[in-house]
Amino acid sequence: MKVGEYTSEYYQANKKRLDANNKKWATKNKRKTRGYVKSWERRNKVYVCEKRAAWRAANKEHIRDISLRYNHGINLEEYNVHFAKQAGVCAICHKPPRGGSAQTAVLAVDHNHSTGKFRGLLCNLCNRYLGYINEDPSVLDRAKNYIA
Numbered sequence: 001m002k003v004g005e006y007t008s009e010y011y012q013a014n015k016k017r018l019d020a021n022n023k024k025w026a027t028k029n030k031r032k033t034r035g036y037v038k039s040w041e042r043r044n045k046v047y048v049c050e051k052r053a054a055w056r057a058a059n060k061e062h063i064r065d066i067s068l069r070y071n072h073g074i075n076l077e078e079y080n081v082h083f084a085k086q087a088g089v090c091a092i093c094h095k096p097p098r099g100g101s102a103q104t105a106v107l108a109v110d111h112n113h114s115t116g117k118f119r120g121l122l123c124n125l126c127n128r129y130l131g132y133i134n135e136d137p138s139v140l141d142r143a144k145n146y147i148a
Helices: 003-013 015-028 030-043 045-058 060-072 076-085 124-132 137-147
Strands: 108-111 118-122
Touching: 003 015, 015 030, 030 045, 045 060, 060 076, 060 108, 076 118, 108 124, 118 124
Parallel strands: none
Antiparallel strands: 108 118
16 A cells, blocks of 8 residues: 555545644634645646636626625626616616627616615716716706707
């Protein structure tokens, strides 16, 4: 019997106990554990980048859901409901989102900057316009009169 075979058999026979001990040690030594992980990641940069890219590609909806929850306080399901209510078009100009492919073009989540309350979904142009005018209705009125 070779050393590798012995250690493999030993590990399989004592897996639960060894895993519990390793977890206990890692919990006590978080800084060391993080150092080991960082060191391993530096030595295996290409592998780590490939794995992360593959994970991101396989979990696009999950990432979008987390982003919506963190940045806007709504989840992907709520976004999709509002998107369907608006028939996939901007709440202001009533045009579909522009840019990129049909899969990557999304409507921006608009919210009141004072209250944080969700208002609707806007195309990037309308969303930026509201930002440029600082959401001031009097500026909208002047712009309306100017182009009339």
